[in-house]
Amino acid sequence: MDSLDATRGAPFDGYRRRDVPPPDPELTPVGPGTPCGEYLRRFWQPVAFARDLAETPLRVRILGEDLVAFRDRGGRTGLLHLHCAHRGASLEYGIPVERGLRCCYHGWVYAVDGRCLDTPGEPPGSRLGERVWQGAYPTLEFAGLIFAYLGPSDRKPAFPRYDSYEIAGHTLIPAAKFTLPCHWLQVKDNSMDPVHTAFLHALSSGYQFTEAFGAVPEFDWRMTEAGMVYIATRRLGDLVWVRVCDFMPPNVHQFTREIEEATAPKPASRPVIIRWAVPNDDTTTTNFELAQVDSAWGLSEADVARPGFGQSDDRPYAERQRHPADFDAQSSQRTIAVHALEHLGSADRGVIMLRRIVRDGIRAVAEGKDPWGTDVEEGRTIRTFTQDVVFRIPPAADAEADRALLRATGRKVVTGP
Numbered sequence: 001m002d003s004l005d006a007t008r009g010a011p012f013d014g015y016r017r018r019d020v021p022p023p024d025p026e027l028t029p030v031g032p033g034t035p036c037g038e039y040l041r042r043f044w045q046p047v048a049f050a051r052d053l054a055e056t057p058l059r060v061r062i063l064g065e066d067l068v069a070f071r072d073r074g075g076r077t078g079l080l081h082l083h084c085a086h087r088g089a090s091l092e093y094g095i096p097v098e099r100g101l102r103c104c105y106h107g108w109v110y111a112v113d114g115r116c117l118d119t120p121g122e123p124p125g126s127r128l129g130e131r132v133w134q135g136a137y138p139t140l141e142f143a144g145l146i147f148a149y150l151g152p153s154d155r156k157p158a159f160p161r162y163d164s165y166e167i168a169g170h171t172l173i174p175a176a177k178f179t180l181p182c183h184w185l186q187v188k189d190n191s192m193d194p195v196h197t198a199f200l201h202a203l204s205s206g207y208q209f210t211e212a213f214g215a216v217p218e219f220d221w222r223m224t225e226a227g228m229v230y231i232a233t234r235r236l237g238d239l240v241w242v243r244v245c246d247f248m249p250p251n252v253h254q255f256t257r258e259i260e261e262a263t264a265p266k267p268a269s270r271p272v273i274i275r276w277a278v279p280n281d282d283t284t285t286t287n288f289e290l291a292q293v294d295s296a297w298g299l300s301e302a303d304v305a306r307p308g309f310g311q312s313d314d315r316p317y318a319e320r321q322r323h324p325a326d327f328d329a330q331s332s333q334r335t336i337a338v339h340a341l342e343h344l345g346s347a348d349r350g351v352i353m354l355r356r357i358v359r360d361g362i363r364a365v366a367e368g369k370d371p372w373g374t375d376v377e378e379g380r381t382i383r384t385f386t387q388d389v390v391f392r393i394p395p396a397a398d399a400e401a402d403r404a405l406l407r408a409t410g411r412k413v414v415t416g417p
């Protein structure tokens, strides 16, 4: 059979184009010891919402590792390897105690740092527990979200503080959690792909946010101190709407509320959703969100915790087929998108830049360096740029006056065609 050559097209050549190359070996696997897995392990990652750690522990799968998250009766949060160091029973059936988690099978107790605190079936005076450690990862709790660090202890970065965590008049609260049956990177590609907001969310699937999203924007993408942004500029009559969204490596992005009608000028708003795409493994991704909520919006906690329209697998297939949204587009790019089969255009520049950031980070870790995004200074706030702003273009008469003023002051005037 001919090898696949995308540059040599021919009608009806499906037979020749059936081969699917393997996914990118550097960007794809996330398990322990893999290039991307070791890269992602160098960052604090959300693993659970505090609201999900109540009476019982929570079994989670993060970066290909089976783990258990819990809160002991003393209020400490922990993340342990799932299988008990004694004889492997799952700690998802464990009992949180005053200090640590007690395995259901023979009652051994592990502290949040993995220390074995009790081996009750052993004779008095037994020192067996002193030699036993359960695998454990450090955790911290922030705004109702439990973060963990799964990397090497001597490379643990400070927890990054984005300026979007503090917005006057808003409260940062836990929001949605939803899982997609696909690789994390295609979930994140979407964050720097503003052209899809015009097509998927408006022109091709029906208006899912506002009609204003149906105007195909002018795009730009820029590197920032925190990562990168897309800038989508739409002209709606005499109004110009500029929407900016941030991506922060390795897997965070943030955006405004998708309710901009762009019918009147308004000052810049700030981020509302901050979202992490956390790989459960190579083929499953869980998004965790925090939301900056204004009490004037009248949203309940349950409202905020519900995934946005079309973000999760919560609609009947027939409806998703007629009105597909993010879940359908992202998870249908194959379970693991095959970059070698793509035909990237100019509107994919943000996707190319995002993947470059990730690949550079993977290579930095492979070379023994610290990847971009981990040089976090304790106490320093990281600036981000997410916003919606709408302004009116001056009427033509004013524009002419502006030009006259510029001419009078001798500055260069750029005139249109």
Ligand code: FES
Residues within 6 Å of the ligand: 084, 085, 086, 087, 088, 089, 103, 104, 105, 106, 107, 108
């Ligand atoms: S298997 Fe956990 S205490 Fe025995």
Ligand SMILES: [Fe+2]
Residues within 6 Å of the ligand: 190, 196, 197, 201, 326
């Ligand atoms: Fe989207």
